[in-house]
Each structure stands twice: as structure tokens, then as C-alpha cells.
Amino acid sequence: MKRTILFLTAYVLLFVALGAIHVSQGQASQGFFAFWQEVWHDEQQMNFLLSSRLPRFVIGCLSGAALAVAGMLLQSMTRNPLASGSTLGIHAGAYFFVVLFTILMPGMMGKYPIVITMMGGVVAALLVSLLVGRSLDPVRIALTGLIVTMLFSSFTSALKLLFENEASTLFLWGSGTLLQLDWTGVRFAWPWIVGTLLFAFFVSRRFDVLLLGDEAAAGLGQNITLTKGLGWLFAIILAAVTVTVVGPIGFVGIIAPHLVRLTGLRMHRSMLLANVVVGAALLIAADIIVRYVSKATELPVGAMTAIIGGPWLVYLAFKMGVTSRTNTGSLDGEVRVKRIGRLYVVITVAILAMIVASLSFGGTSFTSLAKLPSELLYNKFVWDFRVPRVFVSFIIGMMMALSGLMMQNVLRNPLADASVIGITAGANAVAMLCMLVFPQAAYLFVPLGAIVGAFVTMFIILAISARSGFQPMILLLMGIAFSAVGAAVVQIILVKANVHATQALAWLAGSTYGTSWHHLVIVIVTLLVILPLAIYYAPTLDVLSFGDEVATGVGIPTSRTRFIIIVLVVILSAISVSVVGAIGFVGLLAPHIARRIVGPKMMRLMPLTLCLGGMLLLAADFVGRVVLAPKEIPAGVIISLLGAPYLLYLLKTTNRVKAK
Secondary structure, eight states: OOOHHHHHHHHHHHHHHHHHHHHHSTTTTTOOOHHHHTTTOOOOHHHIIIIIIHHHHHHHHHHHHHHHHHHHHHHHHHOOOOOTTTTTTHHHHHHHHHHHHHHHHHHHHHHOHHHHHHHHHHHHHHHHHHHHHHOOOOHHHHHHHHHHHHHHHHHHHHHHHHTHHHHGGHHHHHTTOOOOOOSSHHHHHHHHHHHHHHHHHHHHHHHHHHGHHHHHHHHHHHHHHHHHHHHHHHHHHHHHHHHHOOOOOSSSHHHHHHHHTTTTOHHHHHHHHHHHHHHHHHHHHHHHHHHHHHEEEEEEOOHHHHHHHHHHHHHHHHHHHHOOOOOOOOOOOOBOSSSSSHHHHHHHHHHHEEEHHHHOSSSSOOTTTTTTHHHHHOOOHIIIHHHIHHHHHHHHHHHHHHHHHHHHHHHTTOOTTTTTHHHHHHHHHHHHHHHHHOOHHHHHHHHHHHHHHHHHHHHHHHHHGGGSSSSSSHHHHHHHHHHHHHHHHHHHHHHHTOOHHHHHHHHHOOOOOOOHHHHHHHHHHHHHHHHHHHHHTTTHHHHHOOHHHHHTTTTTOHHHHHHOOOOOOOHHHHHHHHOOOOOOOOHHHHHHHHHHHSSSSSHHHHHHHHHHHHHHHHHHHHHHHTTTSSSOOOOOHHHHHHHHHHHHHHHHHSSOOEOO
């Protein structure tokens, strides 16, 4: 009891101190002590305090409290210590709906902002619940939330690229910011947030019974469906209101409940009050750091909470990974095609047809088949730009598919690829940094930065996870953390350096535009080096997919083998990102489609996966060039839009991940 009181007192005192520091910050302030000496005598300082700084402080307190309590409720409803509005996709869904309605129906967005953001949050929450089913495994829930977040983020990126002018005003808000010009945001948010918190406080004892388990709670006469429904409703309202006024801000909902539990509190009524204080203090502290780092430019506080929260999530992943093991079944698949020869004849014809169609399209019209040979031979533009682009697209698709296939087998998780474990995010962050530092030599330093970023991210992940034997669970959880941190670094770079939004979004979405013959040489050499090694390890991957116990029983050094395979995956991913930017989903989709056709055996699966991966990216590049010609849609956006329905199906039907 004394420990609890001590912790709570410390949190309250810290919050008061942070509040005093926060309202003293600003471009017109001379410092903390000077501000508090002058504010009572300087009318201009007092006006700044009342009209700008206090609204920012109050909205920060309200938002931090809302995010923390929403995270606490979601963790109770799902029994998942990693649950929050950001990890379950609620923020991404709400943000997508805001962007969608701002572009298509701005009048409705202006009249009913809370309804629209709640719609997005509800859709995301229902999607995660539907895909997870009755599984309460923390890793499965967190991974499903990550995939749903990726889907909504892809749709949002597509809208931003297609409607750049309409969405330009949402850029800073979309990264999370407490910037307030007056009390409008506070007046809108406080009735919703305070009312929901009060309602949750009065019914909080219902959530205490859930600590005993659903069966025990039902045995005590508790209406489990009503209790969980109220918990989800409160969490979605709090998250939606927060997204409406300050944008999507992550990790506060994860960190605050854990800090509160460190005080020894377990009952929801006392935890709710403590989370209000701790959540507000966390968000205010992050905003103080943001304003200290950049006094002249407004940086997104959501990026700072991700940078602070990422290491915390890594700590949780390490703590969970050391004390638990992930045991999954083999990756399912069945042999539906008996005559493989006929299948590859059809695929070969389809590939040739796609290559001819891609080569014949010049940006505004098609070249006839009769004239195509002369175009290829005598048209320098076609030979120097169109030909390498087509073949780079196909080979990069093969590399991504091979990368995803090996990652899924080595992690024993059918939803794994380089983008899921954070490698792509690390490559993006360093590539964007190189785009900023070397704007005139981006063609050289951006690919180099992507490779360096991918390998640095990989080595950090492997160094942290080595103690647990590179267990799949800890790798996946760290991937979520590194993805968030990488995205936060990119947001800060874009806002701080004023990088051109279209160029940045195109790179982040992934595009084959501008690829040349030297890129083709790079990807061919990479594939020729990695593919024989992948074939060599194919039998080992078959055994490893059944679990560490089985692999160890037949004499396979699991940790060393997993390390080697992950290095190969990173090489493939780094080269791919360095050439075409961040293109996801190919590594997820191609292996699944192939597995459902020829079964799970690697030597049957690998050739078909390579072909399907090449076809997917080649088709996405072709569709992106044709649909809005002469304007191009990045291939990564097309892949996301085409792959989303199938990925949702996979999330519903995939094997369950069980931790023990």
C-alpha cells in the first residue's frame, strides 16, 4: 500500500512539474523562470498563455488521459498487454475515414467529425475482432492489428497521392499534433472525453470481474457480452475523439497502463484514475521534448510518442519472449494441381503476355505488336527506360516473394515478411534521411541508405532476440516496434526538412519509376546469389516449419539456421527497397497463393512462388501506368489495393499462434 501511494504521489508531482514547464514553452518565451516572472506583469505573455498555450496543455491532458484509459480498457477486454487504439488498428481506421470524408464529402466531415472518426474506429475494431475470433493470444492479436493498420495506411496513402491538394492540410495532423490556435478543440473534445471517463468510472467494477476469466465471471452472474461491449464502446469513443482533435497518437495507450500496474493497482476504478494522470503526463512530456528539439518548426508529437514507446515495446517483447515459447503448427497447404507441367505452361504464357503488354504501353497509348520489335530496337527511350523497368519489376517481385516465403517458414507464421518485422521501416527511414542530406545525389545515396537501414535494423533485432534463440514471437513484437519508430522518423524528416510530399509519398508507397539497366544488373546478381542458397536450405526450412522441437530432434541447429535465413531475407528485402522503395504485401500474397496450389513443400513451392511474385509486381506496375495515364499510381499502392481482400481472407483462415 505504501508503495502504491508513493508511486501515485510521484506521478502527480511529475505531472504538475511537466505542466508548469509545458505552458512556459513557446517561441516568445525567454525561459522557464523568466516566463513565470513576466507572465503576471506582461499582458502579451498572459494572452499567449490563455489563448494558445493553455488550450494546447488542456488538449494534451485530455488526449493523454483518453488514450491511456482506452488502452487500459482494450487490454482488459482482450487480455492482451499490447492492446491499444494504435496496435489494434482503431487509429488507422479512424484516420482513413477522416481523410476519405475530407476529400469526398468535406461538408459532412465538418458537421459530424466525431461520427465519422467513430465509424472508422468501429470498422477497424470489428475487423480485428472478426479476424482474431476467440483467440486471446497477445501475439496473434497484436499481429492482426498491425496488418489491419497496414491495410488502412495503404488506403490512406493512395488517397493522399490521388488527391494531393485536398489532403495537403491533413499532413501534420495525420502524424499527431497538439497544436491549438484557440479553445475550439477543447470545447469540442472535453464533453466527450470527460463524459465517457465518468461513465466508465461508475461502471468500472464490472470490468474487475473479468480478471477472474469469462467462465468465472459468467458464473457470478455477470453479463459478459454487455461488459465487453461497454468496454469496447468506451475505448472507441475515447480513441475517436482523440483522433478528431489531435490526430492518431500511438503508444500512450500501451505505456501508461503498464506504468500504472507497476504501482500495484489492479482494480479498474483506481487504475482509471491513475491512468488519467499518467497518460496526461506522458503526452505532455512528449510534447515538451518535441518543442525543445524544434523551437521554430512544429513537429508531430505522435512521432515522438512512437520513438519513446518503441523501446518500451521492445522491452515488453523481450520480457515476454524470455519467459515463453511460441508453438505453431506447420504452414497449411494442399496439392490442388497434379499436373505441374501444364500449370507452368499456362504461367509461362501468362508471363510472356504480361511482358509484351507492359513493353507495348508507352504512357498514353499502346504500340501494335507489329511495330513493337522496331520500337525495342530503334527507340532509345523504350530501350533505356521501358525495357529495364519491366524486367526489374518482374525480378523484384520474385525477390520479394522469395523473401516472404523464407520468412514465413523460419518464423512459422504465415503472416510474416520483411515489412512485418520492421526491416522495411528501417530501410525507409535511412533512405529518407539520405534523400534529405543528399538531395542532388538521391539516385546513389537513397539506395545505399536503404541497404544500410535494413541491415542496421536487422542487427539490432537479432542482437536483442539472440538470448531467446530468435523466437518468432519476440521477432514479431519487435517488428511492430521498429515499424512504428521507423514511420515516426520518416514523419519527423518530412515535417522538419520540408521534403516534397509527393516525392516522399511515392517513395514510401513504392514505385518502379526511374529504374534503369544498372538496377536490372543489381537485382539479377542478387537473385543469382541468393536463390541457390535458398534452394540449399529448402529441406531445412521444411523441417523448421514444424517447430524447434522437431528440428532439434533431427539435428538441425535452429538458432544458427534461423539467423542465416533471416540474413538472406534481409539482403533480398534491402536490395528490393533500395531499387523500388517500400512495396509490401508481395511477400505475403505470393507464398500463400502458391501454397494453396502446390502444397507446403519448399521445392514444389519455391518455383511457383517466384513466378507469382514476379507476375504480381509486373501486373501492379502495368495497372498503375494504365489506369490514370499519363499520371502514374505507384505499384506499391496497387499491390495494397489488389491484395487487401485476399489478405483479409488470409487473416481469417490462418493458423492460430499459441504461446505457452
